[in-house]
Amino acid sequence: MRGIWAIARHTLSHCLRMKIAGAFVLMLLAILAVLPMILQGDGTLAGRIRTLLAYGMGVTGLLLSVVTLLLSVGVITSDVRAKAIFTVATKPLSRWKYVIGRWLGVVVFVGILLVTSAVTIYAFAQHLRTGEALNPSDRRAVETEVFTARRQVRPQPIDIDTLTERKRRQLQDEGRYQEAMKAFVAQTGGDEQKARSLLEEQIRSQVAGTAQSVGPGGVFLWQFNGIAVAGNKRTAKGQVTLVDEETASLRILADDELLGSLVFGGPVRVNGVDLRVTRLEKEFFEVQPSADDRAGGRLASLVSGAETDIVADPTIQLSYKAAASVNPTDKLLRSIWQLDNPATGFRYMELRSDPVATPATMTVSARLVDPNGRMDAQYVNLPDSQGKGTSVTILENDIAVLFRMGSFEGTFIRGTVMILLQLAFLAAVGVAAGSFLSFPVACLVGLATLPLSMAGGFLRESLRLNPESGPATDALTLVGAWIFRVVRVGLPDFAQTSPVDSLINGMNISWEYLAQAALLTGVIRTLAILVIACLIFQRRELARVQV
Amino acid sequence: MADDVQGVVVARNLTKVFRDFWLREKVTAVAGLDLDIRAGEVFGLLGPNGSGKSTTIKMILGLLYPTRGRVAVFGRLPTDVRIKADIGFLPEESYLYPFLDARETLDFYGRLFRQPRRQRRRRVDMLLDMVGLGSVAYRRVGEYSKGMQRRIGLAQALINDPQLLILDEPTSGMDPIGTRQFKDLIRTLAMRGKTVILSSHLLADVEDVCDRICILYGGRQRALGRMDELLSKEDFTQITTERLDEPSLESLRRVLAASGRELLQVSAPRDKLESLFLRIVQEAQEQRLSTGGAVSGGVIAEFLRPDRDQTHNVLAGLVSVAEAKAPTDTQEVASSQAAAAQRKTEVLRDLVEPEKTTSALQPQGDHKDASPTKQPDRGLLDELLGGPKNNPEKS
Numbered sequence A: 001m002r003g004i005w006a007i008a009r010h011t012l013s014h015c016l017r018m019k020i021a022g023a024f025v026l027m028l029l030a031i032l033a034v035l036p037m038i039l040q041g042d043g044t045l046a047g048r049i050r051t052l053l054a055y056g057m058g059v060t061g062l063l064l065s066v067v068t069l070l071l072s073v074g075v076i077t078s079d080v081r082a083k084a085i086f087t088v089a090t091k092p093l094s095r096w097k098y099v100i101g102r103w104l105g106v107v108v109f110v111g112i113l114l115v116t117s118a119v120t121i122y123a124f125a126q127h128l129r130t131g132e133a134l135n136p137s138d139r140r141a142v143e144t145e146v147f148t149a150r151r152q153v154r155p156q157p158i159d160i161d162t163l164t165e166r167k168r169r170q171l172q173d174e175g176r177y178q179e180a181m182k183a184f185v186a187q188t189g190g191d192e193q194k195a196r197s198l199l200e201e202q203i204r205s206q207v208a209g210t211a212q213s214v215g216p217g218g219v220f221l222w223q224f225n226g227i228a229v230a231g232n233k234r235t236a237k238g239q240v241t242l243v244d245e246e247t248a249s250l251r252i253l254a255d256d257e258l259l260g261s262l263v264f265g266g267p268v269r270v271n272g273v274d275l276r277v278t279r280l281e282k283e284f285f286e287v288q289p290s291a292d293d294r295a296g297g298r299l300a301s302l303v304s305g306a307e308t309d310i311v312a313d314p315t316i317q318l319s320y321k322a323a324a325s326v327n328p329t330d331k332l333l334r335s336i337w338q339l340d341n342p343a344t345g346f347r348y349m350e351l352r353s354d355p356v357a358t359p360a361t362m363t364v365s366a367r368l369v370d371p372n373g374r375m376d377a378q379y380v381n382l383p384d385s386q387g388k389g390t391s392v393t394i395l396e397n398d399i400a401v402l403f404r405m406g407s408f409e410g411t412f413i414r415g416t417v418m419i420l421l422q423l424a425f426l427a428a429v430g431v432a433a434g435s436f437l438s439f440p441v442a443c444l445v446g447l448a449t450l451p452l453s454m455a456g457g458f459l460r461e462s463l464r465l466n467p468e469s470g471p472a473t474d475a476l477t478l479v480g481a482w483i484f485r486v487v488r489v490g491l492p493d494f495a496q497t498s499p500v501d502s503l504i505n506g507m508n509i510s511w512e513y514l515a516q517a518a519l520l521t522g523v524i525r526t527l528a529i530l531v532i533a534c535l536i537f538q539r540r541e542l543a544r545v546q547v
Numbered sequence B: 001m002a003d004d005v006q007g008v009v010v011a012r013n014l015t016k017v018f019r020d021f022w023l024r025e026k027v028t029a030v031a032g033l034d035l036d037i038r039a040g041e042v043f044g045l046l047g048p049n050g051s052g053k054s055t056t057i058k059m060i061l062g063l064l065y066p067t068r069g070r071v072a073v074f075g076r077l078p079t080d081v082r083i084k085a086d087i088g089f090l091p092e093e094s095y096l097y098p099f100l101d102a103r104e105t106l107d108f109y110g111r112l113f114r115q116p117r118r119q120r121r122r123r124v125d126m127l128l129d130m131v132g133l134g135s136v137a138y139r140r141v142g143e144y145s146k147g148m149q150r151r152i153g154l155a156q157a158l159i160n161d162p163q164l165l166i167l168d169e170p171t172s173g174m175d176p177i178g179t180r181q182f183k184d185l186i187r188t189l190a191m192r193g194k195t196v197i198l199s200s201h202l203l204a205d206v207e208d209v210c211d212r213i214c215i216l217y218g219g220r221q222r223a224l225g226r227m228d229e230l231l232s233k234e235d236f237t238q239i240t241t242e243r244l245d246e247p248s249l250e251s252l253r254r255v256l257a258a259s260g261r262e263l264l265q266v267s268a269p270r271d272k273l274e275s276l277f278l279r280i281v282q283e284a285q286e287q288r289l290s291t292g293g294a295v296s297g298g299v300i301a302e303f304l305r306p307d308r309d310q311t312h313n314v315l316a317g318l319v320s321v322a323e324a325k326a327p328t329d330t331q332e333v334a335s336s337q338a339a340a341a342q343r344k345t346e347v348l349r350d351l352v353e354p355e356k357t358t359s360a361l362q363p364q365g366d367h368k369d370a371s372p373t374k375q376p377d378r379g380l381l382d383e384l385l386g387g388p389k390n391n392p393e394k395s
């Protein structure tokens, strides 16, 4: 171990003295300096912070990937080329320890750069956070959609098979199925089997399409499972300071702690009545109770100066994106959301109008979730006053329930660890290539892995052999498929395990996910490649001249 | 290799063939070499450029693998990590890390031996002092001159106080004083029972320190044996004395003519290693033995030769600056160069001489130095010349 560490330290001081660190830090600072100018985005504070996180972490990851590859390729090849390896290899140090030491040194070095960079970006993001938000929802987005760590669950998938079956039966009953068959058979030139499969396919896609869109007045129904509610409800006393008759709103003074757990547009209970926060400031919040509640209900007694019981429940978020078949003139989609706790019958309803095809988020009380983590949701596509409207599409992948699962800082740290694991893998590739190739060739090999592992998912999609074309017969396809298989086994999919998306969307990266995605895909491959590198180097004739 | 454990380095039929990318044989760098290097001896590897010295050394160190034959170091394979703790190695050039300073360099190598910090620091300091770089230890070794790098390379090879020290052309680039100190060091180490293998082109150095030598040509062993055996001329007798004047010589002749007595000093006059070396290489070349290395060209390229008057005049002008007597023979520029070289040697000796008297490390066992043999010689000569009365200075 001491031998490995001696080599690692040596590598570290080499890297430090190569001034790569200085150049990198300068570049990072330059990038962060120009960022505020580029960082306009959609003009919102949340958008700017997201751009910073995405751009900063993305650039850091990419720059460091290249740095890692060049360094890791260079450390061994330069030793062999400059023959400094002669004096090292004749010391009582196993060659595998030398290889591991070199790798470790590079990883520690880029780790230092990565941490420097991450800390800078984090500090910058926190600095932006203190800035002016565009409006209350912008502030809410910053706090509950960026600087947080959430998990999401998708609704129960639509049972396409059953729906298709039902549809087919309906068509058969109406006699339209047979008609359509005739047309398809004619089209395919008498091939009945092919015609049938084409027809089935068409029914299926039609069913899937209609299941994810509703006409004016139509209703979506979703069922969510596995929602885990974190946190406890908070109770406190508040004082009514203002009763505004015109807007029918109450202004209530409360302590910092309670206010801190409230969300603009989110739920709050005042004297046991469920309300929504319509304004949130440093010292107070405002709600708009319904006329009923104020007239004869539990809030009737509330006058200026009265004391109230306030409860802030833990919250969950429902986020969705609705698209329209025809854009309404005001570009707004009006809807009624109804959320139900299937166990208690607790219900929440909200009238909403959302911009077309724009992600929207509702913050609601976690009391809507039953003890088994279930919640039902219903969306009514409201027609306009003439009873007309547009049909609305909400894809299965465009709706989710989100709930807090940890802190932004935790996710940020784990995300950084994930990038470090990627770099460690690249360092292993570089060291392995450098253990038997000359610098230029090893660089070529190393740099080739970068796009391959970055665009791995894309390759996977585009290279997926079409099952209908049957087994591949021509040699080129076979070779291609074989190479791809090697690449897929050897290279982890960085795009899939990139933490940037999670970071900018305030999604949690859990230790379990880190362990799964990173350890399994990254660490095992890294170790395998290091073992190969050690084996190659162990056998190598070091004094052989390489050109 | 249990049968080979008696020697520190044992090689049998050691052969190295370098092949090219297509595995065609390109050069046989070492061919069928047998070596038995015993503990405590200073072993010299000699040979012209490209004769396979460095290749042999690299095979002993496990940096190259033999094509045929085998080599054992301390009874183990050269690639075995366990033996490396007892080996010190100075490569043909000091391949150092240019970004480290001298102290860091030695510290790094010390770490590789897992030396505790205290010991490491002490040794580094002592080694830096020994190689005379203590005052420039903070400078990066990349900025060092060749000789300075050589010195730090030597220090690096000694950091573990090795049992086996392998030096490839250790004195190349070193100044005369450094060379001198280096030779003293080798002798000291040899006295402590360390084994030293060195290759060198500086035959004087080799002659001074080596117990046994091996001369290679084209990767083949041409001579192997103890230095005194290889260099002794058995047909002659040598008497060493102070300078004799004519009368003394006369009486010496008389005494010898009378020859009532046995020989006074029995010592084989020593061949110069240089002449032995040249003879062996010449023989090899006359036999047209194959070598992958350099053959002595010696013929000066025609465009460099002074075949025109103008060229001659320029050259002569150049030479006469350095030399009082410019050569008169047009064809003998080479000889004038030799003379210049000779003068240089004298200047060098002058440089070294004062150091000799002040050097604390004045060698006791210098084979070449006449001083230790002076005493017995004086006695013998006294007897020979009929007592101190016949001191040449008095008569």
Ligand SMILES: Nc1ncnc2c1ncn2[C@@H]1O[C@H](COP(=O)(O)OP(=O)(O)OP(=O)(O)O)[C@@H](O)[C@H]1O
Binding pocket: A543, A544, A545, B018, B027, B028, B029, B047, B048, B049, B050, B051, B052, B053, B054, B055, B056, B092, B292, B293
């Ligand atoms: N790595 C190598 N690849 C190919 N040929 C080599 C290699 N190393 C040495 N040789 C060849 O082997 C032969 C012996 O080389 P070696 O370096 O052992 O000579 P040497 O005796 O040390 O010479 P010098 O006195 O110049 O240092 C030479 O012909 C050389 O060209």
Ligand SMILES: [Mg+2]
Binding pocket: B053, B054, B055, B092, B168
């Ligand atoms: Mg050599």
